[in-house]
Amino acid sequence: MTHIAGFDFGTSNCAVGVMQDGQPQLVQLPDHGNYMASTLYAPQPEMICGWLHQQLEHAGLGHDYKQARMAAVGPSLFALKEAKLDGYGDQLEFGQAALQHYLEDPADCYYVRSPKSFLGASGLPARQQIQFEDIAASMMWHIAQQVRNSGAGSMEKVVIGRPVNFQGVNAELSNQQAISILTNAAQFVGFKQVAFLYEPMAAGLAYQQQLQQEQQILVIDIGGGTSDVSMLTMGPGYLDSRDHQSLVQGFSGERIGGNDFDIALNYRGLMPALGLGKLLPGNRSMPIKPFLNAASINLLPAQTEFYSMDTMQLLTRCAREPGLAMLNGLITLSKERMTYRLSADAERAKIALSSSDSTQVELNYLLDNLDVQLSAQQFADASERLLKRIAELTDDVIRQAGHQPDGIFLTGGSANSPLLKHFLSSRYQAPLISGDNFGSVTTGLTLWANKIFS
Numbered sequence: 441m442t443h444i445a446g447f448d449f450g451t452s453n454c455a456v457g458v459m460q461d462g463q464p465q466l467v468q469l470p471d472h473g474n475y476m477a478s479t480l481y482a483p484q485p486e487m488i489c490g491w492l493h494q495q496l497e498h499a500g501l502g503h504d505y506k507q508a509r510m511a512a513v514g515p516s517l518f519a520l521k522e523a524k525l526d527g528y529g530d531q532l533e534f535g536q537a538a539l540q541h542y543l544e545d546p547a548d549c550y551y552v553r554s555p556k557s558f559l560g561a562s563g564l565p566a567r568q569q570i571q572f573e574d575i576a577a578s579m580m581w582h583i584a585q586q587v588r589n590s591g592a593g594s595m596e597k598v599v600i601g602r603p604v605n606f607q608g609v610n611a612e613l614s615n616q617q618a619i620s621i622l623t624n625a626a627q628f629v630g631f632k633q634v635a636f637l638y639e640p641m642a643a644g645l646a647y648q649q650q651l652q653q654e655q656q657i658l659v660i661d662i663g664g665g666t667s668d669v670s671m672l673t674m675g676p677g678y679l680d681s682r683d684h685q686s687l688v689q690g691f692s693g694e695r696i697g698g699n700d701f702d703i704a705l706n707y708r709g710l711m712p713a714l715g716l717g718k719l720l721p722g723n724r725s726m727p728i729k730p731f732l733n734a735a736s737i738n739l740l741p742a743q744t745e746f747y748s749m750d751t752m753q754l755l756t757r758c759a760r761e762p763g764l765a766m767l768n769g770l771i772t773l774s775k776e777r778m779t780y781r782l783s784a785d786a787e788r789a790k791i792a793l794s795s796s797d798s799t800q801v802e803l804n805y806l807l808d809n810l811d812v813q814l815s816a817q818q819f820a821d822a823s824e825r826l827l828k829r830i831a832e833l834t835d836d837v838i839r840q841a842g843h844q845p846d847g848i849f850l851t852g853g854s855a856n857s858p859l860l861k862h863f864l865s866s867r868y869q870a871p872l873i874s875g876d877n878f879g880s881v882t883t884g885l886t887l888w889a890n891k892i893f894s
Contacts, residue, residue, distance in 0.1 A: 443593035444893045446642070446885025447583075447600045449576070449622065451556045451697060452664025452853050453878065454478055454583055457886030458592050464646075464886035466879055469586040472535045475878060476583060478554050478664070480575055481538035483528035485550040488574045490516030491532050495581055496628065505577075505628045509570075534582045539784070547777045554699060555579070557665040557738040559621050560606025560614035568740075569621060577625035584629055596632045599889035601639040601881050603666035604693030635892060638691065640668040642884030643851040647873065648674040649887075656689065658845035658870065660834060661881065662854040665700075665738060668693035669833045671841035680891065690840025692833045698854040699738050699783075700826055706786035707735040708822035709814045710801060715767040720758060730755060734773060737783045747774055769806035778805070793819045794857055820859055827863050834868070849873045851880045 446457040446464070453475040456467045466474045482488050489512045496502040506513055524530040533541050542551035555575045558564075564572070584595045605611045606618040619636060626634045640661040647657065654675035661668045671689040678687060707716070711731040718726045733739075733746035745751060752774055759767035773782060785801050792799035793816045803810040838844065848870045854860060855874075865872055 443587075443595060444597045444889045445587070445595045445599075446882055446887070446889045447580075447595070447598050448639075448642075448882040448885060449556060449580070449600055450478055450664060450853075450881075451554045451666065451699065452478055454579065455879065455882040456583060456587050456592075456595070457879075457882040458587075459886060459890050464883045464890070466882055467587050467590050467592045469583070470589050471537070471586060476535040476586070477539065478556060478579070479535060479538040479542075480552045480555065480579055481533040481541045482550045483523045483530075484519055485571070486516055486519035487523055487530065488516070488532065488550075488571075488578055489513060490518075490520040491530070492574055492578050492581065492628075493517065494520075499630070501628075501630045508624075508628075509574075512570075532578055532582075534579060539780075543781060546781060547775065551780060553780055553783075554665055554738060556606075557695070557699065558740055559618035560695070561740065562614055564617060569617065573621050573625050573628075576622060577628045580625055580631075581629040584631075594630075596630070597889065597893040598626065598631045598633070599635045599637050599885045599892070600626065601642055601885050602636045603663070603695075604638055604640070604668045604670075604691050606666070606695065633893065635889070637885055637888050638668065638670065639663065639666075639881050640670040640691065640693075640851075641672065641688070642882075642888065643880040644670065644672045644674060644849060645884035645887050646880040647849050648672075648676075648678060651676055654678075655846040656841070656843060657873075658834065658837065658848045658868075660830070660848060660850050660852075660864070662830070662850070662852040662860065663697045663881075664853055665695060665697040666693060667696045667830050667833060667852075669830075669837045671837050671845060689842075690837040692836050692840075694829065694833055696826055696829055698787075698852070701823055701854065701857075702783055702787045702790055703735045703737065704822040704826060705790050705814070705819055706783055707732060709789070709818050710782065710786060710803070710812055711735060713766065713803065713810060713812045714770045714773070714806065715758075715764060718764060718766075720764075721761055726758065727754065730770065734770065734779050735783070735786075737779050743779060746779065747777065766807065769803065769810060772806050781805070789814050790819060794859070816859075823859060827860070830860075831863075831867060834864075844868075845870045847871050847873045853878060 443458045448455045455475050457464045493513050520530050640659040644659040657674050659670045670691040673687045716731040733742040736742040755771050789799050798815045801812045
């Protein structure tokens with residue numbers, strides 16, 4: 441059985457939708473539910489190519505991938521075999537299982553969270569592009585197998601969601617690079633036809649099904665790694681009767697999302713407990729770069745620099761100074777490679793502060809008896825710059841359209857944030873429209889896939 445599918449390859453979560461009885465339905469993935477966290481774990485990075493090769497070969501899809509990775513498959517299969525002999529295992533893990541394996545020994549594994557965040561990074565060398573193709577293909581393969589195991593059939597004609605811009609710098613080149621990575625990955629795993637649709641437009645298509653008359657709707661999609669804003673003309677049956685591009689009155693996007701709110705709270709709220717803002721002898725300021733790099737889990741160069749020997753030597757020297765023993769917590773963070781764990785703590789604190797005035801974060805895995813108390817006001821202060829940038833994107837789209845919206849459709853993983861809702865409702869006069877914050881993009885992708893592939 442072959443299924444047309446909508447595929448949200450998201451920054452924070454992945455989901456798949458198919459049409460059932462004329463309606464789009466999210467596929468219940470056996471190991472994950474409706475949503476799989478966008479994470480991958482491998483005992484060693486060298487294993488990924490060999491693991492993917494084995495999966496594709498077993499399914500009779502290995503020819504094209506083997507041709508593309510001719511020089512890498514052999515060494516990777518050897519690494520796979522050695523890892524198994526050394527007791528590390530020879531399997532990749534995805535979603536929450538990936539996080540659990542990572543937390544067992546963060547210093548001795550390869551863990552990627554939100555790989556989509558890296559796809560549009562400007563000027564990726566060919567080696568890293570290949571690495572991200574393999575990561576994306578491995579995740580796509582796993583999800584496709586989950587869909588098959590659910591009884592929903594195979595994924596062969598697929599619409600994949602994409603942000604307006606994967607990156608803010610050199611946007612067009614970054615977009616081409618990211619789309620190339622995703623397209624190659626999709627073809628490797630057996631998707632026979634692939635199309636892309638802007639994620640905010642997909643979210644808008646889902647809402648459009650409810651309308652009885654034409655409206656100008658501002659769609660604000662705050663995902664895990666990107667914010668996309670579109671002004672769309674919507675109306676009953678417009679999906680079927682109107683040219684898609686003619687419905688777009690304006691759009692803009694930038695690499696700002698829920699992860700950035702986590703990073704901001706991490707940096708502004710947690711890093712001071714590890715030494716950020718302290719003074720060195722001679723009233724010299726503590727370098728902020730190690731703290732910022734540690735928090736910036738969505739920037740590969742920042743993470744590489746934080747884990748470098750130069751950073752370790754700097755922190756070790758500073759930690760010897762009187763009154764700076766808390767830097768040993770940052771040193772532990774680097775030695776044990778636990779930046780993703782700290783980021784997860786910041787994310788949990790962000791969620792808690794959405795419904796409470798304060799929350800406590802336990803960091804005793806970095807320093808004995810270290811607890812940090814965070815307040816909703818601290819989160820608001822940390823988020824101020826990001827909210828301002830989202831407002832600038834929104835104002836730009838309204839200027840492009842030349843008119844105010846009839847309503848604001850807010851979607852994405854951060855759409856539940858009271859802070860964001862209050863900010864938007866106090867700035868714009870149009871009513872906020874609530875939907876399925878996590879599922880609306882997948883639903884729209886599924887509707888569009890059904891339209892173009894049926």
